[in-house]
Each structure stands twice: as C-alpha cells, then as structure tokens.
Amino acid sequence: MCTVANNNPSTTRPHSRVEPLNEPDNVLPGLSIDNLIFGLDHGQLKIMLVKHNVGPGKGKWALPGGFIKQNENLRDAAARLLEELTGVRDLYLEQLKTFGRVDRFPNERVVTIAYYALVSAENYTLVAGRNTSDAMWFDAKDLPELIYDHSEIVDHGLNFLRHKVCHEPIGFNLLPEKFTLLQLQELYEAILDVKLDKPNFRRKMMKMNLLAPCNEKQKGVPHRAANLYRFDSAAYERLTDKGFSFEF
Amino acid sequence: MCTVANNNPSTTRPHSRVEPLNEPDNVLPGLSIDNLIFGLDHGQLKIMLVKHNVGPGKGKWALPGGFIKQNENLRDAAARLLEELTGVRDLYLEQLKTFGRVDRFPNERVVTIAYYALVSAENYTLVAGRNTSDAMWFDAKDLPELIYDHSEIVDHGLNFLRHKVCHEPIGFNLLPEKFTLLQLQELYEAILDVKLDKPNFRRKMMKMNLLAPCNEKQKGVPHRAANLYRFDSAAYERLTDKGFSFEF
DNA sequence: ACAAAAGTGTTTAGTGTACACCCATGC
DNA sequence: GCATGGGTGTACACTAAACACTTTTGT
Numbered sequence: 127m128c129t130v131a132n133n134n135p136s137t138t139r140p141h142s143r144v145e146p147l148n149e150p151d152n153v154l155p156g157l158s159i160d161n162l163i164f165g166l167d168h169g170q171l172k173i174m175l176v177k178h179n180v181g182p183g184k185g186k187w188a189l190p191g192g193f194i195k196q197n198e199n200l201r202d203a204a205a206r207l208l209e210e211l212t213g214v215r216d217l218y219l220e221q222l223k224t225f226g227r228v229d230r231f232p233n234e235r236v237v238t239i240a241y242y243a244l245v246s247a248e249n250y251t252l253v254a255g256r257n258t259s260d261a262m263w264f265d266a267k268d269l270p271e272l273i274y275d276h277s278e279i280v281d282h283g284l285n286f287l288r289h290k291v292c293h294e295p296i297g298f299n300l301l302p303e304k305f306t307l308l309q310l311q312e313l314y315e316a317i318l319d320v321k322l323d324k325p326n327f328r329r330k331m332m333k334m335n336l337l338a339p340c341n342e343k344q345k346g347v348p349h350r351a352a353n354l355y356r357f358d359s360a361a362y363e364r365l366t367d368k369g370f371s372f373e374f
Numbered sequence: 375m376c377t378v379a380n381n382n383p384s385t386t387r388p389h390s391r392v393e394p395l396n397e398p399d400n401v402l403p404g405l406s407i408d409n410l411i412f413g414l415d416h417g418q419l420k421i422m423l424v425k426h427n428v429g430p431g432k433g434k435w436a437l438p439g440g441f442i443k444q445n446e447n448l449r450d451a452a453a454r455l456l457e458e459l460t461g462v463r464d465l466y467l468e469q470l471k472t473f474g475r476v477d478r479f480p481n482e483r484v485v486t487i488a489y490y491a492l493v494s495a496e497n498y499t500l501v502a503g504r505n506t507s508d509a510m511w512f513d514a515k516d517l518p519e520l521i522y523d524h525s526e527i528v529d530h531g532l533n534f535l536r537h538k539v540c541h542e543p544i545g546f547n548l549l550p551e552k553f554t555l556l557q558l559q560e561l562y563e564a565i566l567d568v569k570l571d572k573p574n575f576r577r578k579m580m581k582m583n584l585l586a587p588c589n590e591k592q593k594g595v596p597h598r599a600a601n602l603y604r605f606d607s608a609a610y611e612r613l614t615d616k617g618f619s620f621e622f
Numbered sequence: 623a624c625a626a627a628a629g630t631g632t633t634t635a636g637t638g639t640a641c642a643c644c645c646a647t648g649c
Numbered sequence: 650g651c652a653t654g655g656g657t658g659t660a661c662a663c664t665a666a667a668c669a670c671t672t673t674t675g676t
Binding site for chain 3: 554555556572573576577592595596597598599600601
Binding site: 306328 | 654
C-alpha cells in the first residue's frame, strides 16, 4: 500500500546490558510506543501483529511499536512506527494507556505508551517493514503468544474498546466508508459479544441522526439490497455541541 | 496527617543542560509522574497543588509529581511522590494519560505520566515536603497559573472526571465515608455544573442498591436530620458481575 | 410558628423490548 | 415460489422529568 522508510541503522545504546535492543541513539531512552490496531473483517474483530526478526523478541509476535525520536511528539511517533512496520498510514491514533511494570521488558527498564486505532481491516494491506519479517491480522479471539506484556495491553485494549464503543461513536471507524445497518449491527455484536434485535437496533441508530444516507444500495447480494449509509461526523459535532451524548 | 520521608539528596543528572532538574540519578531519565488529586470541600471541587521551591519552576504552583525510581512500578512512584510532596497517602491512584509534547518541559525532553485520585478534601491535611514550600487545595474553577503543561493536564482531567462520574460510581470517593443524599447530589451538581431535581435524584440512586444505610442520622443541623449512607462496594461488585452498569 | 431541609406521591411523556409482520430480490 | 435479509408497526412495561405535597427538627 505504501513504501517503507528504512533510515535507522541498528546501533546499540552504550548502556544496553545483555540482549541488544537495536535502539538507535537518537531516541528517548527507556520509553517506547506500542500500537494496538483493531480491524473488522467479515464481521470478525481482528488485531494487527508483527513478527520481530531482531532484538530480544526475535521470532515472536508483537504489537507494532518501537522508540520515540528526540524531536517527535508521541502520536507522531506512533504513526511513524506503525507505517514503518506495517505500511499502514493515516490512522487516527489515540492514547490507550502507559505500561511500566518494572520487569515488563527483559534486562532493561522500558516503559511503553500504548496507542490504539480502529480501521476497516479490508482496506489495509499489511507490508512487513524494518526489523519485522511479517505483519498480519489475527482474530482477536485467537491470538498467538505475544512478546513482553503485550497480551496484557491487548486485554486492556479489548475491555476499553467494549466500554468505549457504547459511549462514543468510534465503532464506525471499523467499517468501510459506506456500510449497511446490518454491518453496523454485526460490528456491535462482534465487539460486545451479544445478539441484538434488528428492528430496535435500526431505530436506535436512525434516531441519533448520525447516519447520512448515501442514496445508494448494496450490490451483488442474493437478497433485497440494503441502503448504504455514511457516518455523518459533522452532524455528530453539531449534536455534541448541543449536549448530545452518544449512548448505545 | 503523616510524616514525610526526605531521603533523596538533590543531586543533578550529568547531562542536564541549562536549568538543573534536581533529578536524583537512580531515577528513569526523561520520564516523570504528575498527580491530579481531586477533592470535595463544602460542595466545591478542589485540586491539590504544590509550590516548587527548587528546579526550573521555582516559585510556581504545580501538580505534585516527580521522577520514577529504577525499581519502582508506576503507581507506586505516584503514591510515593504524592506522600513526599503533600503528606497524603493511601489514595487509590489511577492512570489518567501520558503527556509528552516535545516542548512541554524546558531544556529537556521529559514525558510525564499523569495519575489521578478522588478524595474527601476535608479528611486530608496537606504538609509541604521535599522540594516544595507549600501544598494546598485550590478551587477547580479558580486555579493559579501552573507550571509547564499542567493546566492542560488539569483540563483533560476535569473533562475525564465529568465523563467518568456518569459511567462509574467513583464520585463516592469524594465524600466522607458516611454521607447524605443531598451531599451526593451536590457532588454531582458541582462536577457536572448542573442543577438536579431532589426527589428524582434520590430515587435514581436508591434504586441502584449501591447505598447502604448506616442507620444513623446527621447531627447538629438546624433542620430535620438526614439519613446517612455508605457506598456499598461489595454490592457494586455483585451487581457488575451480573452485568449491571452504573449510568448516571 | 417558622424556616429549612428531609422525604413521598402522582402525573405525564417518552424509551426500550419483544415480536409479528410485509417487502424486495436472486436463484 | 421460496429463502434471505431489508425494513415497518405496534403493544406493553418501564423510566425519567416535573412538581405538588407531607414530615421532621432546631430556633
């Protein structure tokens, strides 16, 4: 999908102790970023992982992350690292939480700031980049063993997502730009692991006035074609200004 | 309220550049913690601040914070710093967000992890500690100028609190152990800056089954004495296990 | 007796839930 | 014509909001 920069020679920090970190020396010491990227693919919640081919976790799966440059804001670092490792760019990354258990990282103290984003998995082709031999989507319910404390980050992120999706209209980011109401319903069912009533779900969503009809229908389905909608973010802004609060 | 440890000599890091940080050298470089402590005092939302008497912000008010030791988990560091600077201990500190703008700190790159807690301000006497000349509560609506990006942290924290208090029963932490329904209502009114209907508020709260009556009444009030209640955290656990979700 | 806050009852509008039903389309 | 999902209607229980009302207690 996009080209991958590779301008960071793998130098080792002077005070690294046992296993070299391959941490370039223009980065902040002892502080890293990890990205938890959620995707939705055919109604299944996915998480983006990369396989390390250098460093203390060589050969293991991990969240795409790395180190922060001296002159780089945190979110910019998260975006750069994600692109370098997976080829994915232009996501709306938000901070999740900072993880800093003393022994979370081998041999050194490294605190990591986790960021998250939600995307329609179908739109993103992953390309392994610097220091990674592979990058792919995994089903959130069936993840491989992860490096360091990354499973803890994922668990925290999943709980956070389940909570967040009920209180803010972020779920829409998991869908393609144009979607049907059933896709939206299936999204909620996938994340919350519940079964919802179709007519009631429709009405609830429609009443919020956050869906703009595309005046377009599904194509190539073996049944009546559904109307396509977009999430109307301008309408959402207007409503929140007036005190509206999204509650699913 | 409690004694203050003072066992950290004010050494200066070798690579500090212009204004010395007084950062002891057994701490993580470039990473700090700041505590945003909310209190409620006579129906007013307060925030705990300290006045720096050393370092780049000498003479200015700040959130109580400092540096993390090599062998210290993040929350432990937050708790230790809070006690060292204000004498306050045993709070339930939770992570708020990490702030890392490149230029948030003068002359050096320092990323700070913000923690927050909610307490009944009346229960805590503040005692200035190491490196601080003063520690006191300020009205959240009338704060002095703050050091670095601490105003940004406070703004973020206030928004977070307003949101959180509607979705989780954390507001109770701002009250004394035994409280009346009117105190609880005034708390919500103070945080959300709204006026609520007394009868409806009562019923809403009572129906949640989260308040345990103390079988005790207010004393020394010039009117009918109200019943006192405690927040029943065991009941809350039981309810959440069954899928109950606190929504105010 | 009065003020001040505690606490109750009642009406009304609106919301959430369950489920029966009709509609459009591809095979 | 029938399966499949799209989409509507409706009855009922429950909740939220507004506000009039009674109760208790200190001064």
